[in-house]
């Protein structure tokens with residue numbers, strides 16, 4: 001089925017819309033004090049303590065990019081996203097910088113690092129297709145304009161937020177806590193691009 005021209009134009013506008021910084025992103029201080037402190041306050045399981053230069057020194061060589069990325073994907077006893085799938089990459093980056101500096105480093109405006117599991121198509125294949133190919137549990141089917149039409153009104157950012165935080169039968173990050181925000185955005189973009197059908201060269 002081919003989407004009508006106006007629909008296709010609306011869909012392309014949606015895909016091209018610049019991503020806006022969501023006001024919901026919390027400061028490094030807020031995230032550390034509500035989530036990370038549980039382990040990084042006392043040094044539970046060997047977690048480097050907040051603002052403790054000696055604890056962090058052996059890890060310093062990795063740089064904020066790599067350290068943030070490890071906090072996002074998880075490393076040994078450090079759970080992915082600090083165990084909170086809803087935390088965005090930006091929040092994780094801010095929290096990491098806050099912890100290492102003891103509050104001296106100002107909050108960043110963009111994530112230090114974003115992991116990527118590959119193209120949107122690949123991510124959909126490994127993480128989303130299980131439900132979205134057949135429409136399992138009411139999941140909007142890939143390519144089905146009617147199933148997606150009412151949801152498209154939320155815009156790209158709204159859809160990415162639903163997929164990141166979870167929405168009714170849709171598990172947060174498709175159930176993969178180590179999926180980064182950019183992975184989720186790529187997967188949603190791919191799914192949305194399939195609705196518009198093939199475009200003329």
Ligand code: HEC
Nearest residue numbers: 035036039045046047059067070071076077078082095096
């Ligand atoms: C359930 C306990 C726990 C929570 C909650 C937790 N961490 Fe950790 N974290 C650890 C442990 C344990 C390590 C040490 C892992 C290792 O290197 O073996 C660690 C290590 C780290 C590292 C260093 C990674 C590296 O590559 O050396 C960073 C950065 C980090 N945590 C960030 C965070 C942030 C940000 C939060 C809050 C959003 C958080 N952690 C919440 C337990 C926790």
Ligand code: HEC
Nearest residue numbers: 127128131137138139151159162163168169170174187188
């Ligand atoms: C376990 C099944 C399952 C998996 C896996 C899954 N989804 Fe979903 N998804 C659903 C269901 C069910 C809904 C419909 C929920 C509702 O009523 O809004 C949905 C809805 C959505 C929506 C629309 C949300 C809205 O606000 O209307 C998006 C976008 C989405 N999924 C993206 C993804 C992405 C991206 C992945 C892979 C990373 C994924 N889903 C993996 C079941 C799943």
